[in-house]
Amino acid sequence: MKPTESPLATAAKPGAGFGCILAFGLLFILSGLAVGWFFAVRPVLRATLSLNWEPVPCEILSSRLDEKRDSDGSTYRVEIHYRYVYQGRRYVGERYDFGTGYTNIGVGSMRDAVRSYRPGSQQTCRVDPARPDEAVLSLRPPPGIWLGLLFGLLFPAAGAGVIWSGYRARRQARAEALTPLAAAFSADTPTVAGGAPETPAVGEVVIKPASGRLAPAIALGLFATAWNTGIGFFLFNILRDFDGGIAWFFVLFQIPFVLVGLLLLFIATVTISQVFAPRMELRLDPSLVRLGARVPFRWRFDRGGITALQIHLEGREEATYRQGTSTATDRREFHRAPLLELIDRLALAEGRAEFTLPVEGAAPTLAGKNNRVVWQLVAKATLPWRPSLVENFPLTVLGPPRLAPGPADAVPVAHRGGGLTLWVPPAFAPGETLVGNVARDPGAPAGPLTLRLGWFTEGRGTRDAGVVWTRKLPDLAPGADLGFEVPLPAAPWTFGGALVSVEWRLEVLDPAGAPLVAAPVVIAPGGVAVVLQPLAPAIGPARWKQRLGLGR
């Protein structure tokens, strides 16, 4: 990389227009509520209120099944007329039930109603005492009510989900807009930016799993229900009117959709069953989670039913690559240590254990937007008659409390460019102080300068970068030089893995922000860049088990 190109200047602000998402979600909610009100709640409400209406004898004048045909098929309603006398006055009623009009749901029961209410027969209707011209024959809920109820629940749930995800995306975009990288450019004081985890407070806490169970179960359950309701509705209509001929085509056409529906039902059932599976609570002291440290932890299941338990510690690199409109994330493990394997039901319900984080070939947690070093405890619980339950508990791993110092005899190296000479030792340990010197050549033009220290990623992922320190030099005269000291952060370390590398760089910028000279520096224990040796990736069935979260 040329000194005049700076990898530290990257920025991204993803997110979607929340106003549009809100409007879209509200549209879904309102549509669902409207459907639910008109086709479910209102008929039930009216039928319930009519229970207080007065039963009155009536005579059926006419009854038939009225059919309405259009390009989508036929819909029906019970067309009925009946005569009744209330408080000495004659009325003619036309309402059979509190249904909303023509429908193709419950046609069989409509036919039965027409048969039951033959013209000339004596029946009982219910009359509204307040408005005697209002009467009804049947108090049964109309047949379409369940569909109305289903849509009335599904659409608002989907709308609320859309709004919630949009709200979360906006909140995340706002948080990212406040990246310390931007603050570091305007501030004259050292600023820690990105990548370095904060030191946690001392004390045992509950570690939350990486993903919850309820949200995917609800989402999958709703989706599977909506899919199968729609497919079932179409299938029912096709089979009801099936008479061979061209209809075979429609029956065959439905087969793949039905198969997808069955698969969705299976996956949704498994996911929902996981909601009711025993929950594992994992406790440890995050301040102890440091490379090279032994970390005790406790676990407990909130109920029984587990027949076997395996826990292992995993460290891996993750790199997300965005080019054009596509996004891909790759993962590669560099550390894996089995911790325990239990089949004694009493022993696995709760217990204590410990793990030791490696000190060689490992790096602290890196939480870049596109590049990450992830540490986690993975618990796999075996349940009878159900798929195994796999939960990941992410850990924020810090560097060791005592690090090998950087090379004591490191000689500053001169880096020249843009009429400047930058003297910097090449390697340091995290937390040490970088002492350097910048000199302007006697013949070089004067002008303000900025010193900047930052890290950036190389490798498979789209680049992440962070600036941890800047200092403005408004008046470095030609022929003059200036010493400076930079307290180095504890992380990220200089490391190289299969997918992600982190490198550090000290730059001197011109007033336009273009680097005039740059010096690479290593910031790692002992001043030697760490190597993350990748483990062999899973292949064949093991790879698919891994992808489906079914363990190794």
Added chain:
Amino acid sequence: METTFGSGPVNSAGANPFRTSRLLALPVHWGETTPETLLARWHAAGRRGALVGPHGTGKTTRLRALAARLAAEGWTILWIQWHDDGTAKPADWRAALRAAGPRTVLCLDGSENLGPLTAYRLLHYTRRAGGLLATRHRRAWTLKTLAVHRPSAEVFVAHATALSADAADSARAAFKAAHGNAHEAFRRLYLDRASSTRV
């Protein structure tokens, strides 16, 4: 200067020849349709047009290069990108579009990720802008197609060998396995190299 890992330089992510920073620095391969031809077609179409092609055929790269040329000609470039994971950059792209004046060219990458209603309204938003250049996976009736880009094994192999001279055979195999998607093929080459060489 290359960072030294352990006792000497090794092939880590920072030294993988197919790492992202090197992919992004590859020169643009224009083929028969030169940038001058594309810009002439764009002007003839009322300064509104689209580069069309499937994933990984270099649409974004060409759009970026055209944007640089237009910027050099004095146009103000407004770059908006919609990703297939539902995110967009910048997040407030609607306001940016509405503010575009007659000297602004809108470079819209991944506009096919918009919903049909928003895509239609895009025309309304952008009527005051000086020009519009977009990338799409399929032709659109609302926007003239300037060029259709198709996967080219020769171009991909040339790029791959520019990054690593011994990669010709593996590049051909990766391109075939990725069904002509250069992004995916480069990913395969990267992972193959990361797996075959110990870090």
